[in-house]
Amino acid sequence: MSDVTPDGPAEHTPASTAELVHRAAEQVSRLVRDELALARAEMTEKGRRAGVGAGLLGSGGLVAMYGVAAMLAAVVLGLAEVMPGWLAALLVSVLLFGCAAGLALLGRGRLRQAGPPVPEEAVRSVRADIDELKERAHR
Structure with a gap:
């Protein structure tokens, strides 16, 4: 064979x-x-x-x-039927800036809760593996 x-x-x-x-x-x-x-x-x-x-x-x-943007333009034009155009645009702008500020504050709070962008569990696991290998090497 x-x-x-x-x-x-x-x-x-x-x-x-x-x-x-x-x-x-x-x-x-x-x-x-x-x-x-x-x-x-x-x-x-x-x-x-x-x-x-x-x-x-x-x-x-x-x-x-x-x-x-087109929808906002329609809202401004619709409000311009009952008030001056500049006032309608100002009102819509103030509402949009208010929404933007609220979302920014909410996002900032969530980012603070998230903690540092480090995979802590993976780092902990790798360190445990290294410690185990060191311990076995010293035996």
Whole structure:
């Protein structure tokens, strides 16, 4: 019975432990490189799809903003039927600035509650892993 390796027919002499470890390291290295290449290709494709989706979403938001501007113009023109035009525009502007201030204050409060943008749980987990490895190395 003859064994076949990726390099051709296997020799019938038993391989030394060092050779086996070397082959295993090469195979693991090749496997890791291949897996990383596959992950990179997969993420590139997902990134393209996400980019197209984000572009469409942004375009929809821009068109909606124009719709809101047209609606506000209609409100100003409607109010201008019962009061001077400048007063109608001023009233709508004051209401919009009030809404903007309220949203800004609400957002600031939520940002303060969120804390620092550090993945604290992941950092804690990595530190625990490092401590465990150090402890095992000292044994």
